[in-house]
Amino acid sequence: MASLTSVLGVLDPTSDRAVFRQIADALREAIDKGRFREGDKLPSETELVDHFGVSRMTVRNALSLLQQEGLAVSEHGKGVFVRPRPPVRRLASDRFARRHREQGKAAFTVEAEAAGSRPEVDNLEVKEERPSPDISARLGSPRKVLARRRRYLLDGRPVEFATSYLPLDLARNTPIAQPNPGPGGIYARLEEMGHRLDHFDEEIRARMPSPAEVRTLQLASGVPVIHLVRTAYDSEGRAVEVCDTVMAADAYVLAYQLPAN
Amino acid sequence: MASLTSVLGVLDPTSDRAVFRQIADALREAIDKGRFREGDKLPSETELVDHFGVSRMTVRNALSLLQQEGLAVSEHGKGVFVRPRPPVRRLASDRFARRHREQGKAAFTVEAEAAGSRPEVDNLEVKEERPSPDISARLGSPRKVLARRRRYLLDGRPVEFATSYLPLDLARNTPIAQPNPGPGGIYARLEEMGHRLDHFDEEIRARMPSPAEVRTLQLASGVPVIHLVRTAYDSEGRAVEVCDTVMAADAYVLAYQLPAN
DNA sequence: CTTACCCACTCGTCTATACGAGTATGTGTC
DNA sequence: GACACATACTCGTATAGACGAGTGGGTAAG
Missing domain, CATH: 3.40.1410.10 (Chorismate lyase-like)
Structure with missing residues (x-):
């Protein structure tokens, strides 16, 4: 598996954009680019915490944003996944x-x-x-x-x-x-x-x-x-x-x- | 103004429903019953913290739920308000x-x-x-x-x-x-x-x-x-x-x- | 081989604290 | 009266830690 950095990049500490939004942006972009596909598991909260060097609440905040946008769904005990788009x-x-x-x-x-x-x-x-x-x-x-x-x-x-x-x-x-x-x-x-x-x-x-x-x-x-x-x-x-x-x-x-x- | 207890009730510590959901339920019910009307300001986070005896994050979690449901909107520096329904x-x-x-x-x-x-x-x-x-x-x-x-x-x-x-x-x-x-x-x-x-x-x-x-x-x-x-x-x-x-x-x-x- | 259990890993909930930033209000000065 | 400023309130962001609960895999016992 490619390193998280190559998939998600790193934070821009000079940006005035909130850290959790930057993390959400990185994940959203990775999804858009197909680095994560429908049904794929996103990195776990712990992995994101380690990668970005932030607290868990910040990561959860970012993941929560993606869920509100309908891009991801979380499953207790399993992980957070790119939301599959069911047949319409x-x-x-x-x-x-x-x-x-x-x-x-x-x-x-x-x-x-x-x-x-x-x-x-x-x-x-x-x-x-x-x-x-x-x-x-x-x-x-x-x-x-x-x-x-x-x-x-x-x-x-x-x-x-x-x-x-x-x-x-x-x-x-x-x-x-x-x-x-x-x-x-x-x-x-x-x-x-x-x-x-x-x-x-x-x-x-x-x-x-x-x-x-x-x-x-x-x-x-x-x-x-x-x-x-x-x-x-x-x-x-x-x-x-x-x-x-x-x-x-x-x-x-x-x-x-x-x-x- | 009526006491918060009369408007929002109290938590049920025996319930297995998450505290932030109970708080969201109380607010939602108060809105449904017209105790808060369109455009009204909800109690501030601090007031809810004091009333329910929980931490601020728990209250914010509850308010966040209401916003996701489209029932409330927050305005930085002002408060959280019942979302006005614009003319369609x-x-x-x-x-x-x-x-x-x-x-x-x-x-x-x-x-x-x-x-x-x-x-x-x-x-x-x-x-x-x-x-x-x-x-x-x-x-x-x-x-x-x-x-x-x-x-x-x-x-x-x-x-x-x-x-x-x-x-x-x-x-x-x-x-x-x-x-x-x-x-x-x-x-x-x-x-x-x-x-x-x-x-x-x-x-x-x-x-x-x-x-x-x-x-x-x-x-x-x-x-x-x-x-x-x-x-x-x-x-x-x-x-x-x-x-x-x-x-x-x-x-x-x-x-x-x-x-x- | 199958079952039961333990453990590691996941997300869920909650606390306590800190500082920043936007808003409104009063107060004092000019 | 007009303005600048201090202040107190609001929500926004972030940290660190704790425990709970669901899942799945591996291991040990049968």
């Missing part, structure tokens, strides 16, 4: 096209298997609730809603969890209120019930996860979430469903097509 | 409709003024470059491209910076190569030049910013960026422009409309 799931803009719905299988499953991953859905929960003000407003202020929660995993890794809300008067005592709503999902059922779907509105935000979201999605530090709220409208202009989705940002790329006129 | 700019899915282009003013300016903000564009740079492999592939592998860079600010705050790439054979010696391409922007010029725009593809990712992006967008810690890559196609199916945009995630919500069929 691409959500195409035609993903709710009727033709996909009509073939009957759950979109998530079909697509995951096509990509060679093992899909899984868990944490299923279906219950009646009083809607939050935001959800209520989007659905036209129903008194109660049916909430369907679930979490999606690829190869055992949680990537997204979502809650669908439907006005209760529309969903009660229908297959939609069942844990498994049947082939094509709730959109297929809605259409069968006479609510021909017209279009979807989607709102996208990105932010850092709450502690609960970190747990549910098993997020490494330095990984944001994409928060997507989709509203489905039927051909009469009624909002028939709101789907609130939180996705691990490192697992997704969203694709949309916009008309030019 | 909403990007509607019809933002590239021809009718908007035809009225002649820059979309960013019109929209910002309508929202009561002071818009600004700076860091203008127009130059010819060799495209990166990614950009090159999207544009059909031109040897060189025209790159137009600019940064957008609202009320003096940077919110986004973007680079447009156009095949050089298409843009050279046209108004598009001028710093100010004229009313309606480069899309209006492209249409005048016979490239009737057909549609746009957008790809969206979210991630933590690089150090350079933190500087350019003056991002607080705990604020991710939204990375949007838009490709514009003319009616002959040719990719005529790629726009690479990095946005401060706390300043944006993106809206899209999807057809149901």
Whole structure:
């Protein structure tokens, strides 16, 4: 193995840049240049302490920076590693096209298997609730809603969890209120019930996860979430469903097509 | 002012949860409950040290957690504050409709003024470059491209910076190569030049910013960026422009409309 | 050969201390 | 009143040390 000096260089004592930032810079540059690759173990804290001649807290400060940037992850007892970039799931803009719905299988499953991953859905929960003000407003202020929660995993890794809300008067005592709503999902059922779907509105935000979201999605530090709220409208202009989705940002790329006129 | 105990509670020494996490939990809960509001100053490190009876590093560790979550920002010499949530700019899915282009003013300016903000564009740079492999592939592998860079600010705050790439054979010696391409922007010029725009593809990712992006967008810690890559196609199916945009995630919500069929 | 244990190495948590640098406020001088 | 300055507060950076807890490998016992 090459000496640490050749990989990381040395500190510049004349610089007014904080020492821990210089160390972070050195590591970041080494990663960028491919001297450490995805999944590689970075030098241990002790090695960095010895190499740079600083205290351990200073080294930890530097490593913490890299983790906040999403460049590294630490594993207790093992080391600090260059964060591997997992395969991303691409959500195409035609993903709710009727033709996909009509073939009957759950979109998530079909697509995951096509990509060679093992899909899984868990944490299923279906219950009646009083809607939050935001959800209520989007659905036209129903008194109660049916909430369907679930979490999606690829190869055992949680990537997204979502809650669908439907006005209760529309969903009660229908297959939609069942844990498994049947082939094509709730959109297929809605259409069968006479609510021909017209279009979807989607709102996208990105932010850092709450502690609960970190747990549910098993997020490494330095990984944001994409928060997507989709509203489905039927051909009469009624909002028939709101789907609130939180996705691990490192697992997704969203694709949309916009008309030019 | 109420005693700190009534606002933050006390530590549970029997808990196996790390002390700094308990402190972070207490502060987070107080913020959630509105005991501290946006822009409010949190208790100083010294006050927290005295209140919880721990060392300063432990308190700083807790505050650092809140900053990583995007809940708080520290200001040197002043204190740590609940992060104010700035007004968000909403990007509607019809933002590239021809009718908007035809009225002649820059979309960013019109929209910002309508929202009561002071818009600004700076860091203008127009130059010819060799495209990166990614950009090159999207544009059909031109040897060189025209790159137009600019940064957008609202009320003096940077919110986004973007680079447009156009095949050089298409843009050279046209108004598009001028710093100010004229009313309606480069899309209006492209249409005048016979490239009737057909549609746009957008790809969206979210991630933590690089150090350079933190500087350019003056991002607080705990604020991710939204990375949007838009490709514009003319009616002959040719990719005529790629726009690479990095946005401060706390300043944006993106809206899209999807057809149901 | 397998199992159990020990040990070395990793990162996690916490203490105590020191000095520096940015900010705000008061105070005294002019 | 205006200004310079001292001061006390804030967070930023860094040191040195201690113990805990998770991991993995080697060694000794069975």
